[in-house]
Amino acid sequence: MLSEAARESDAWQFARQTTVSIDDHAFARSIGVIATPKTFSRDAEIYGDEEPADYLYEIVSGSVRTFKMLMDGRRQIVAFYQPGDLFGLETGEEYTLSTEALTETKVLVLKRSAVISLATRDSEVARQLWSITSRELQRARLHALLLCKSAPERVASFLLDLSERNQSACLELSMSRQDIADHLGLTIETVSRVLSQFEQASAIARPTCRRVEIRNRTVLDGMIG
Amino acid sequence: MLSEAARESDAWQFARQTTVSIDDHAFARSIGVIATPKTFSRDAEIYGDEEPADYLYEIVSGSVRTFKMLMDGRRQIVAFYQPGDLFGLETGEEYTLSTEALTETKVLVLKRSAVISLATRDSEVARQLWSITSRELQRARLHALLLCKSAPERVASFLLDLSERNQSACLELSMSRQDIADHLGLTIETVSRVLSQFEQASAIARPTCRRVEIRNRTVLDGMIG
DNA sequence: CGGCGCCTTGAACCAAGTCAAGCTCTGTGG
DNA sequence: CCACAGAGCTTGACTTGGTTCAAGGCGCCG
Numbered sequence: 001m002l003s004e005a006a007r008e009s010d011a012w013q014f015a016r017q018t019t020v021s022i023d024d025h026a027f028a029r030s031i032g033v034i035a036t037p038k039t040f041s042r043d044a045e046i047y048g049d050e051e052p053a054d055y056l057y058e059i060v061s062g063s064v065r066t067f068k069m070l071m072d073g074r075r076q077i078v079a080f081y082q083p084g085d086l087f088g089l090e091t092g093e094e095y096t097l098s099t100e101a102l103t104e105t106k107v108l109v110l111k112r113s114a115v116i117s118l119a120t121r122d123s124e125v126a127r128q129l130w131s132i133t134s135r136e137l138q139r140a141r142l143h144a145l146l147l148c149k150s151a152p153e154r155v156a157s158f159l160l161d162l163s164e165r166n167q168s169a170c171l172e173l174s175m176s177r178q179d180i181a182d183h184l185g186l187t188i189e190t191v192s193r194v195l196s197q198f199e200q201a202s203a204i205a206r207p208t209c210r211r212v213e214i215r216n217r218t219v220l221d222g223m224i225g
Numbered sequence: 226m227l228s229e230a231a232r233e234s235d236a237w238q239f240a241r242q243t244t245v246s247i248d249d250h251a252f253a254r255s256i257g258v259i260a261t262p263k264t265f266s267r268d269a270e271i272y273g274d275e276e277p278a279d280y281l282y283e284i285v286s287g288s289v290r291t292f293k294m295l296m297d298g299r300r301q302i303v304a305f306y307q308p309g310d311l312f313g314l315e316t317g318e319e320y321t322l323s324t325e326a327l328t329e330t331k332v333l334v335l336k337r338s339a340v341i342s343l344a345t346r347d348s349e350v351a352r353q354l355w356s357i358t359s360r361e362l363q364r365a366r367l368h369a370l371l372l373c374k375s376a377p378e379r380v381a382s383f384l385l386d387l388s389e390r391n392q393s394a395c396l397e398l399s400m401s402r403q404d405i406a407d408h409l410g411l412t413i414e415t416v417s418r419v420l421s422q423f424e425q426a427s428a429i430a431r432p433t434c435r436r437v438e439i440r441n442r443t444v445l446d447g448m449i450g
Numbered sequence: 451c452g453g454c455g456c457c458t459t460g461a462a463c464c465a466a467g468t469c470a471a472g473c474t475c476t477g478t479g480g
Numbered sequence: 481c482c483a484c485a486g487a488g489c490t491t492g493a494c495t496t497g498g499t500t501c502a503a504g505g506c507g508c509c510g
Contacts, residue, residue: 068366068370070370074373076369076370076373078366078369090359091355091356091359091360092359096363096366097366119348119351119352120348120352121348123344123345123346123348123351126344126348126351126352126355127344127345127351129355130316130351130354130355130358131316133355133358133359133362134315134316134317134358135316136362137358137361137362137365138321140362140365140366140369141293141303141321141322141365143369144301144303144365144368144369144372145293145295145301147369147372147373147410148299148301148372148410150497150498151497151498176456176457177456177457177458178456185372185373186498186499187498187499187500188456188457188458189457189458189459189498189499189500190497190498190499192457192458192459193458193459193498195458196458196459208507209456209457209458209506209507375465375466376465376466401488401489402488402489402490403488411466411467412466412467412468413488413489413490414466414467414468414469414489414490414491415465415466415467417489417490417491418466418490418491420490421490421491433474433475434474434475434488434489434490
């Protein structure tokens, strides 16, 4: 079976980084592999680090966090995923991260062996798998860059990234302050203080603590330097 | 042409993370693409960020740094590569990093279009490309983890990583203190101080400033916590 | 309306950064 | 062969951004 994506003029032309989800969108359907829907409730584990990586997931609604627990008990949140995003794709036999639902989350579950076996026959599918991993790599490197910057820069980047991914200046944060802190390598107190600081500078408004509206993008852009 | 790696019982069984170079080793020869040797002198640029990503490289001897310049003039070193390592592989049309030789470095140059075209015909090559990018992803995530830790933890991880990659307790550092600092998100002064600290704790010895011998791995392992 | 999580705010502290010498190689020219 | 110059590394004193510790406030749900 040939993937729909093969319609593109050049099978080896890749999606731009800025339009992160185009390639993934309805990935399950586009490659024609059987996908079974499944729902996870808030804070439920979807899979754990070092478990057999038998499935990959496409988010239909809700959102998830992928993370790694460190031996000293600290938690590093690697990424947040939203509707349309894929997660859980591995080249090895085991997951290298854990994943939990941030909110009630509906996903499509794809059998890894089926996808990989398809990839051996359809080079377009193989290219897509590579492309997905490559995009994760970009994200991971960007994240590493972030971790070298100051607290205000990290928080500003985080807000702008969310805003861009949702195509909206009004953000409904599905994650807690602790989640944000563990993602940015800060403490909840610092995240909170920086948000207050942004609010005082009129860069953002906070109708409730889980809702952030970007009022002055320029100020935040300025923070990123 | 079928790649040598296809001898493996299961074409879709992937190399363990711990044996990082097995898959890459003599990659150029293993996939049978024409590779032209080329030599770069110390500090020479091999390619620049955002240039067309027409080639990928396999290191024969020497070593390189890949990095990103930030708008504020800071430099983040993403990774160091050594003989046997591959670098410069992109899914997009442009490089997303710059690369420079740390020392006099000999590389094999492979045309990206040739490798990619081969991948559309040989699914084993496609799998290898995916696998290489996936390994880079592991490295990038490990690096992000590192950047959340304390200065001693970062330096200890760096030394242990180098030691493991070279399979030796005696390290000849091909990079400057500034390179190390830019990789670990620290200042040269902090790197220097931490090394002195390790020396006083008899965890390492420093015959010269570019040579480090790991004397007590347990102390360093303990730092990583 | 009361209790419990989660978030915010304040004050004291500390790890790493900054600034400023001084030291150690290495290569060069007298 | 030695003196010197320069780059890179180390060390010390001081500053600072972010953490830690400790209250206090807000909102949500029983």
